[in-house]
Amino acid sequence: MKINDVILRTISRIVVFIILTFGVYLFLSGHNTPGGGFIGGLVLASAIILLYLSTDLETVQKSLPLDFKYVAALGVFLATSTGFGSIIFGVPFMSQTFAYFDLPIFGVTELTTVTIFEAGVALTVVGVLVTIIFSISEDGG
Amino acid sequence: METLIIMLIGILVAVATYLILSRNIIRIILGTAVFSHAVHLLILTMGGLKQGNVPLLKEANAPYTDALPQALILTAIVISFAVTAFILVLAYRIYQDIGTDDLDELRGAKDE
Amino acid sequence: MNNLIVLPLILPIMVGVVLVFLRPYIKLQRVFSLLTLIVTAGISLLLLNIVRTDGIIRLDFGGWEPPFGILFVADSFAMLLVLTASIVTAICLIYAFSSIGERHEKMYFYPFVLFLVAGVNGSFLTGDLFNLFVCFEVMLLASYVLVTLGGTKRQLREAIKYVVINILASWFFLVALAYLYGTVGTLNMAHISERVAEAGQGPLLTTISILFLIVFSLKAGLLLFFWLPGSYSVPPTAIAALFGALLTKVGIYALFRSFTLIFYHDTLISHTLIGIMAAITLIVGCMGAIAFKDVRLIVSYNVVIAVGFILIGLAVGTETSIAGSIYYVIHDMIAKAMLFLLAGTMIYLTGKSKIDEMSGLIRNYPLFGWMFFLVTCSLAGIPPLSGFVGKILVGQGAIESGSYILLALAFLSSIVVLYSLLRIFLNTIFGETIISLEDEKPMKMGMIIPIVLLGIAMISLGLGAEFISDYVTDAAHTLANPSVYIDAVMGGNK
Numbered sequence: 001m002k003i004n005d006v007i008l009r010t011i012s013r014i015v016v017f018i019i020l021t022f023g024v025y026l027f028l029s030g031h032n033t034p035g036g037g038f039i040g041g042l043v044l045a046s047a048i049i050l051l052y053l054s055t056d057l058e059t060v061q062k063s064l065p066l067d068f069k070y071v072a073a074l075g076v077f078l079a080t081s082t083g084f085g086s087i088i089f090g091v092p093f094m095s096q097t098f099a100y101f102d103l104p105i106f107g108v109t110e111l112t113t114v115t116i117f118e119a120g121v122a123l124t125v126v127g128v129l130v131t132i133i134f135s136i137s138e139d140g141g
Numbered sequence: 142m143e144t145l146i147i148m149l150i151g152i153l154v155a156v157a158t159y160l161i162l163s164r165n166i167i168r169i170i171l172g173t174a175v176f177s178h179a180v181h182l183l184i185l186t187m188g189g190l191k192q193g194n195v196p197l198l199k200e201a202n203a204p205y206t207d208a209l210p211q212a213l214i215l216t217a218i219v220i221s222f223a224v225t226a227f228i229l230v231l232a233y234r235i236y237q238d239i240g241t242d243d244l245d246e247l248r249g250a251k252d253e
Numbered sequence: 254m255n256n257l258i259v260l261p262l263i264l265p266i267m268v269g270v271v272l273v274f275l276r277p278y279i280k281l282q283r284v285f286s287l288l289t290l291i292v293t294a295g296i297s298l299l300l301l302n303i304v305r306t307d308g309i310i311r312l313d314f315g316g317w318e319p320p321f322g323i324l325f326v327a328d329s330f331a332m333l334l335v336l337t338a339s340i341v342t343a344i345c346l347i348y349a350f351s352s353i354g355e356r357h358e359k360m361y362f363y364p365f366v367l368f369l370v371a372g373v374n375g376s377f378l379t380g381d382l383f384n385l386f387v388c389f390e391v392m393l394l395a396s397y398v399l400v401t402l403g404g405t406k407r408q409l410r411e412a413i414k415y416v417v418i419n420i421l422a423s424w425f426f427l428v429a430l431a432y433l434y435g436t437v438g439t440l441n442m443a444h445i446s447e448r449v450a451e452a453g454q455g456p457l458l459t460t461i462s463i464l465f466l467i468v469f470s471l472k473a474g475l476l477l478f479f480w481l482p483g484s485y486s487v488p489p490t491a492i493a494a495l496f497g498a499l500l501t502k503v504g505i506y507a508l509f510r511s512f513t514l515i516f517y518h519d520t521l522i523s524h525t526l527i528g529i530m531a532a533i534t535l536i537v538g539c540m541g542a543i544a545f546k547d548v549r550l551i552v553s554y555n556v557v558i559a560v561g562f563i564l565i566g567l568a569v570g571t572e573t574s575i576a577g578s579i580y581y582v583i584h585d586m587i588a589k590a591m592l593f594l595l596a597g598t599m600i601y602l603t604g605k606s607k608i609d610e611m612s613g614l615i616r617n618y619p620l621f622g623w624m625f626f627l628v629t630c631s632l633a634g635i636p637p638l639s640g641f642v643g644k645i646l647v648g649q650g651a652i653e654s655g656s657y658i659l660l661a662l663a664f665l666s667s668i669v670v671l672y673s674l675l676r677i678f679l680n681t682i683f684g685e686t687i688i689s690l691e692d693e694k695p696m697k698m699g700m701i702i703p704i705v706l707l708g709i710a711m712i713s714l715g716l717g718a719e720f721i722s723d724y725v726t727d728a729a730h731t732l733a734n735p736s737v738y739i740d741a742v743m744g745g746n747k
Contacts, residue, residue: 034195038215073273080267087256093263094314132226136233161421166413173420180427187435210434213383217427220390224423227397228416234401235409247410 005054012054019047027122031110037118041125048130057134068134072127079120082113146186153179166232166242170225177221181214257300258312258325261293261335261374262388269367279358286363287346290370294339301332301724309731309741311380319380319742320444326380326742329728330579333721334377334506337583340710341498341590342370344703348594349491351699352601357402357489365402369395369495376503380742382433383440385507386426389472393419396500399492400484408487415484422471429464436461443742446515446735454518462516462523466530469511473504475564476530478557482541485556486549490597493549497556498590502582505563512567513575513732514739520570528568528659534561535666542673546607548596548681551673555592555632558666559585565659566647574650576729581643583721584631584714588640591628591707592674595621598700599681603688608677613686618696622682624704629678631711633671639714 027040052060086095098112153175160172188210196205236242268289272282304310309328313319346366353362372392379385397419401412434440436457437448449458467477474481485496508527516523538557545551563585566578598621603611615622631638634645644667651660688694714721731737 038219070274073270077267077270080263080270083259083263084267087259090256092313092316093256093259095316128223128226132230136230161417169417173417173424176421176424177427180424180431183428184431184434187431189435209440213430213434213440216383216387220387220423223394224390224397224416224420227394228413228420231397231401231409231413231416234404235413238404238409239406244413247413 009054012050016047016051019043019050023047027118030118031112031114037121038125040118041122042129044122045126045129048126049133052133052137057137068127068130070127072124072131075120075123075125075127077120078123079117082117082120085113142190143186146182146190150179150182150186153182164244166235166244169244170228170232173228174221174225177217177225181217184210184214184217255300255303255310255312255327257296257303258310258327258378259314260296261339261378262325262371264293264296265289265367265371265374269364269371272364272367273361276359276361279355282358282363283346283350286367287343289367290339290343290346293370293374294336294343297332297336297339300327301329301336304329304332305724305727309738311742320439320441323384324380324441324742325378326443326738327378328731328738328741329724330509330732331377331506333579333583333724333728334502334586335374337586338370338373338377338499338502341586341707342366342495344706344710345491345494345498345590345594347706348494348700348703349489351697352597353489353491360402362399362402365395365398366495368392369399369499373499373503377506380442381440382442382445383430386423386430389426389503389507390423392500392503393423396496399495400488402492403489405487411484411487415480418471418480422468425464425471426468429461429468432461432464441742442510442514443739446739447743449515449518454516458516459519459522462512462519463526465511465516466508466523466526469504469507470530471504472501473508473564474501474534474557474560475504475508475527476534478534478538478560481557482550482553485553486547490594490601493597494590494593497552497593498586501556501560502586505560505582508564509567509575509578509732513570514735517735524568524570527564528656531561531564531568532659532662534558534564535662539666539669539673542669543676546609548599548606548608548677551608551677552589552592552596555670555673556589558670559589559632562644562647562663562666565656565663566650568659569647569650569654569656571650571653572729572733573653574647575732576725577643577646577648577650579643579725579728579732580646580718581640584639584643584711587707587710587714588628588632591624591704591711592632594700594704594707595625595628598696598704601700602694602696603681608680611681611687612684613682613688615682616686617688617693620701621696621704624701624708625674625678625682627708627711629671629674631715632674634667637712637715639711639718641715642718 023040023043026035026043027037030036030040048060048064083094086093096112096114098110100108100110103109157172157175157179160168160175163169188207191206193206194203196208232242241247268285272285275281304327309326311324311326314323369392372388372395375388376385376392379388397412397416400415401408433445437445439445439448471477485493488496512523512527535558538554538561541554542551542558563578563581566574599611599614600606602614602618605611631640634640647663648660651663
């Protein structure tokens with residue numbers, strides 16, 4: 001049955017950007033306030049799933065030509081390799097460090113190695129979630 | 142407050158047990174999902190339901206709550222999410238290949 | 254602090270993830286996964302020797318000192334198991350190269366084997382009870398995928414039961430963890446042990462210990478093994494061998510760790526219960542091993558018997574019997590992998606799985622036949638093969654503490670093991686051959702070599718018992734004296 005989903009499509013086109021922005025905000029705010037890679041990743045994935053709901057699988061795959069399995073794998077690799085980094089520097093596994101840098105546009109910014117780990121977590125969450133949703137719905141019964 | 146939550150956990154476990162004892166795979170999966178919610182609540186309650194700030198450096202001057210149960214629950218949620226997703230796909234494959242969602246028909250063959 | 258300890262966990266995960274990207278290049282995947290396991294084995298051998306000279310070492314993740322952070326602890330018991338697990342997995346992988354088929358290899362077979370190994374190694378090494386849960390889940394998720402890999406109807410049917418049982422077991426694990434956290438307020442195993450010792454193991458803690466007993470028994474196949482024969486007999490041979498060798502051993506490890514380190518005060522209830530459960534496991538496992546005619550089922554029930562036997566060592570609880578159990582766990586990992594590989598090869602060669610449908614394999618494949626004889630002798634505990642030392646030590650421990658019923662059951666079970674395997678041997682390997690020379694499938698080198706390698710490992714474990722006795726005595730000493738472990742974890746930085 002073809003349903004009339006003009007409203008859904010129009011709105012989701014705008015809302016997707018708001019959700020994506022919110023996801024990035026949650027991800028970046030995660031260091032000293034509630035937030036973080038996991039929920040940031042969840043929100044990012046929900047934006048992609050909303051796109052898929054309002055259009056269809058082919059459109060989403062055409063506009064986002066990524067194999068999300070590889071996104072998840074990349075995320076795990078990133079997260080574990082930050083742990084691996086501390087082995088190279090000879091400090092206990094999963095140690096973190098941070099420093100303040102004076103960047104041109106942002107001013108004094110705190111950069112931490114946790115952010116890399118969290119980016120890995122976020123990528124993993126996005127990759128796994130989207131892969132699961134796609135693989136369940138691929139041959140939609 | 143703890144008593145109330147413990148009673149809620151009891152109800153959830155009862156519901157989940159009922160669901161998991163049925164023969165329908167989807168009901169069993171729902172049962173496992175409810176089970177996991179119940180145990181997350183249990184972890185939270187066993188850690189003690191106290192009011193306080195988030196345990197973050199900026200808010201250090203106020204009394205804060207025990208962060209460990211929440212970290213445990215987050216991990217447990219992620220794991221139960223992955224397992225539930227896997228078992229859903231598995232149930233779907235079983236429905237496609239064997240054509241049933243009734244566990245009685247998934248018994249081992251007689252000659253084995 | 255020694256960052257080497259984390260490598261047996263992190264190395265397989267990282268290589269596994271890289272292999273996901275190398276999906277089309279099967280040759281490369283094979284080389285990488287085998288190399289990873291060999292390197293892991295090398296690292297664990299190195300760590301084993303460090304532990305022997307320097308005592309127990311630990312690694313606090315992120316520099317958070319215990320009991321605040323997560324940590325890995327390497328003692329002789331854990332390192333021996335990690336070493337054996339890596340070697341056995343490497344040999345099973347060699348078998349998989351020639352038997353598993355390209356379709357499986359492209360369905361991420363190697364990454365999931367590596368994740369499985371990571372979960373197993375993590376469970377052995379971790380010093381934190383919740384971390385143990387996480388490592389269990391990593392291992393179980395990989396095993397769910399490996400059980401269903403290939404997706405035949407039989408596999409799907411057994412997989413859903415396997416998954417549901419394990420979800421329930423994990424649920425009980427979380428419930429037990431929640432109660433324990435509510436009672437003692439910590440999750441670091443050494444710290445829990447201290448707190449339990451301070452407060453005394455009252456009825457509440459004993460109840461919690463029985464919850465843990467249920468959880469780990471489900472994983473180990475102690476009494477609650479009803480799921481085991483079904484799910485271990487459906488996957489492809491190499492995977493079944495991995496499961497038979499590794500998965501139950503993780504449950505056994507957890508039982509040993511928790512009931513020697515944490516809940517060792519009130520042995521009257523928990524250890525008696527373990528003894529009763531082990532006894533029933535032995536009896537029922539023996540019945541299963543005799544009753545069935547399907548080779549895979551007989552072999553699966555042999556796994557159950559071994560679990561019962563090993564846990565008798567824990568139930569008796571003397572240092573000698575624990576040392577015997579450790580010997581036997583190591584022996585059993587090798588022997589069970591070999592037994593599963595032999596059974597799978599038998600089915601591959603004849604295309605049949607019932608023992609009365611096969612006959613005379615020794616005329617076509619002499620080496621194969623004698624390898625089966627070797628594993629039979631070893632599992633029955635005939636000297637100088639590897640099963641002997643473990644059996645004799647468990648028996649000695651049982652005599653020391655006067656547990657004569659368990660002693661009798663343990664040695665009767667050896668006779669049943671011998672009978673059930675000799676039944677396979679006489680029916681399928683001796684007798685008139687059913688395969689004519691024209692129909693004879695050539696034995697692949699890739700299949701016989703891993704079997705021979707495991708055979709060599711078994712003989713050298715038996716003959717070289719002298720060499721590893723140092724490590725095993727140390728491991729048993731740590732298990733029998735919890736204070737050694739606690740001092741190493743809580744005693745500040747070295």
